[in-house]
Amino acid sequence: MLIAPPPPVPIVAVDRPTQVSAFGSGVLFSKRDPSTGRFKLWYTDTGRPSAPLGVPDRAVPFDADLGPGPSGALAVYSRCEREPRWDPVEDDAPPNYSLGRGCDLFELDLTTGVERRLPASSKSADETQPAVWKDGLAFARRYASGKNLMYSRRGGGGSRRMPVGRADGRPNGVDLYGRRLAFGWEYPGPYDGAASDLWLDDVVTGKDRRVDRIRGGGLTTISLTAPAFEAGQLYYARLCQGDESGCPHRSGLIRHRYSTGESARADIFRYDLWQARGAGVTYVLHDGGGWRSCFNTATGGDPETCTIQATTPQYG
Numbered sequence: 001m002l003i004a005p006p007p008p009v010p011i012v013a014v015d016r017p018t019q020v021s022a023f024g025s026g027v028l029f030s031k032r033d034p035s036t037g038r039f040k041l042w043y044t045d046t047g048r049p050s051a052p053l054g055v056p057d058r059a060v061p062f063d064a065d066l067g068p069g070p071s072g073a074l075a076v077y078s079r080c081e082r083e084p085r086w087d088p089v090e091d092d093a094p095p096n097y098s099l100g101r102g103c104d105l106f107e108l109d110l111t112t113g114v115e116r117r118l119p120a121s122s123k124s125a126d127e128t129q130p131a132v133w134k135d136g137l138a139f140a141r142r143y144a145s146g147k148n149l150m151y152s153r154r155g156g157g158g159s160r161r162m163p164v165g166r167a168d169g170r171p172n173g174v175d176l177y178g179r180r181l182a183f184g185w186e187y188p189g190p191y192d193g194a195a196s197d198l199w200l201d202d203v204v205t206g207k208d209r210r211v212d213r214i215r216g217g218g219l220t221t222i223s224l225t226a227p228a229f230e231a232g233q234l235y236y237a238r239l240c241q242g243d244e245s246g247c248p249h250r251s252g253l254i255r256h257r258y259s260t261g262e263s264a265r266a267d268i269f270r271y272d273l274w275q276a277r278g279a280g281v282t283y284v285l286h287d288g289g290g291w292r293s294c295f296n297t298a299t300g301g302d303p304e305t306c307t308i309q310a311t312t313p314q315y316g
Contacts, residue, residue: 008309011283012042012050015295015303019094019173020285021066022228022278026073026110029285029308030061041077043110055108055115059083060095065175067132072111076118076130076137078103088293092241093223093273097128098142098170105130105139120153131176136203138162138176138183150174152181152203162201163208172196173236177229179204180258182211182236184225189216196224198236200258211256211263214238220246228277233257235282237268237275241292244270253282255315266313273306282311 011027016039018030025046030039038057041064044050053075064077081102086095097103104121105128108114120137121127130139135155142148148170150162162181164171169187176182181201189195195216201208211234214222220243227236234256240247253266253275268275271292274285289305291297296305 005312005314008311011308013304014306016088017094017273017294018061020274020276020283022276022283023066023073025279028064028066060086063097063129065131068134074132075108076132078105078128089297092292098148103128120159129171129174131174133176138181140171165197173225173227175227182227182234191216191218193217193221198224219243222250226275230277235277240270253313264315266315282313284309284311
């Protein structure tokens, strides 16, 4: 007999979509300050209340990732002179960070509170969507031509270009674990909605493997995004965007064992907007108001309809 999983545990409420990242029992996310309309980077841990971190705010949610460093947890993120245009009502997702300009990468040591600009930043291109693991860093780079590429960097070495599959796309979620780099890659599909692939690259050998593919859609689009590693497995989401009537049996949470290529699926609600994984817990950004914008779009009221929830999905 199957035992029902425990109900989700709310962690924090937010009023706009945000990427969520987890490492161990720590959770990193963005939260809008209603008094300014700007976003601060927030962190919470087991037994510790959620609180903003001491870094400058920005006009859109952070593209932040949480991972291990030499002395504890590190947060990495971009900062842009000109933020990407973003409409949380129309986009059904966090911003397209590749549209930012003057973007560089930064790192915050959560133990010391020290922030530094990362050497992977360049003057001739824009760097966004970083992911960190110990002395490794992965990130997206956009050139003046409009082309997006993925790069990795280890220790004091130079940046290495990674395979991306399609040349006309852009990343929509990145995570790094040792020598393994996972990212969602969104690109124009044959239908109205965008297509997306989920890629797994080896940052040492440069070999790449496509784990999953969605060829796009019409009124409903499923986006492959929000990759997260844990214990030899890759977790990611098939997120529903657009008309929710086309989501059943297409969207879901996926657990992929990359040593064997086996995958398992767990249910996800049609108004779940992101996922992260840490210490055996899956964190899901859920819009209880059914808007996918984290606020009531009809009235502009009912703020903070989204909660980040700690869950234990049943994969099968």
